[in-house]
Amino acid sequence: MSVPWELFTENTAEAHDLFERLPEVAAADPLVMDEIMRGLTHEEAHIRTLAAELVDRVTQERPLFLSPYKRLLVYELSKITQPTVRAKIALFYGRVFWDEWDLQQVVQLLAKWARQEDDVLIVVHSLLSLHLLAQQKEWIVPTLQEEVSAAATHNLEEVRGFAAQLQEAWTFKSEA
Numbered sequence: 001m002s003v004p005w006e007l008f009t010e011n012t013a014e015a016h017d018l019f020e021r022l023p024e025v026a027a028a029d030p031l032v033m034d035e036i037m038r039g040l041t042h043e044e045a046h047i048r049t050l051a052a053e054l055v056d057r058v059t060q061e062r063p064l065f066l067s068p069y070k071r072l073l074v075y076e077l078s079k080i081t082q083p084t085v086r087a088k089i090a091l092f093y094g095r096v097f098w099d100e101w102d103l104q105q106v107v108q109l110l111a112k113w114a115r116q117e118d119d120v121l122i123v124v125h126s127l128l129s130l131h132l133l134a135q136q137k138e139w140i141v142p143t144l145q146e147e148v149s150a151a152a153t154h155n156l157e158e159v160r161g162f163a164a165q166l167q168e169a170w171t172f173k174s175e176a
Contacts, residue, residue, distance in 0.1 A: 003035040005047050019050065023057040027065070033058065037069050040089075045082055052088035063095035070096055074105050086113070087121035094129030097136070107133065107140055114147040120158045127151060131166055145170070 003022065007015050026033040036058070039051025059066050066073065073096065077089050090113060093106050107130065114126040130147060134140040148170070151163035 003032065003039060005039060005042060005044075005050075008047060008050055009044075019054070022054050026054065026058045027062055030068075033065055037072065040077055040080070040085065048080070048082055048085045052085045056088050056091065059092065059095050066092055066096050070098065070102060074102050074109075078109055083119040083122060086117075087119060087125050090122055090125035090129055092129075094132035098133075103133065103137065103140075107143055111143050111147050115150055118156075120156055123151065123154065123156070123159050124162045127162060127166060131169070134170075141170070 004018070007018060022032070022036065026036055036051050036054045039047055040055065042048050042051065055066075073089065073092060077092075080086055080089060090110065093110060096106075098106055110126040110130050110133075114123050114130065117123050117126070127144075127147060130140065130144045134144040144166075148163050148166045151159050152167065154160050154163065
């Protein structure tokens with residue numbers, strides 16, 4: 001089955017029904033998951049947003065479905081600047097079991113996004129993924145601690161609140 005992205009150009013009942021069915025279909029058919037992943041690089045922004053939401057829905061329950069797309073996540077999707085899609089991609093990074101080399105790249109990227117982005121979801125999702133990855137690899141904890149400390153003084157209240165939750169969860173406190 002190919003994903004008919006052109007169907008999603010209009011807000012119709014048919015498009016809505018297909019959107020709701022696609023995560024279940026993708027969970028059963030790797031070719032559909034492949035089509036959805038390709039949607040993340042579609043030329044139209046709303047298609048990229050829909051594809052990101054679909055990948056999120058599938059991988060919440062089946063994070064291993066991201067494994068075949070590790071290189072795509074690191075080397076292609078990290079270049080997407082669209083905030084709604086980048087926020088989802090930041091979440092995806094925390095769902096993958098990385099090899100050491102790619103994990104180093106991912107940690108650097110998430111730290112950069114946590115510190116430099118202005119979008120609340122990108123920052124929060126980057127911190128969340130750093131948190132999840134630090135639970136797997138102890139060497140990530142200092143980076144997480146540094147980024148959480150920086151986020152504790154962020155100009156957005158939602159980011160500061162999330163940083164406070166992470167500080168409490170990790171029992172480290174900012175020096176600020």
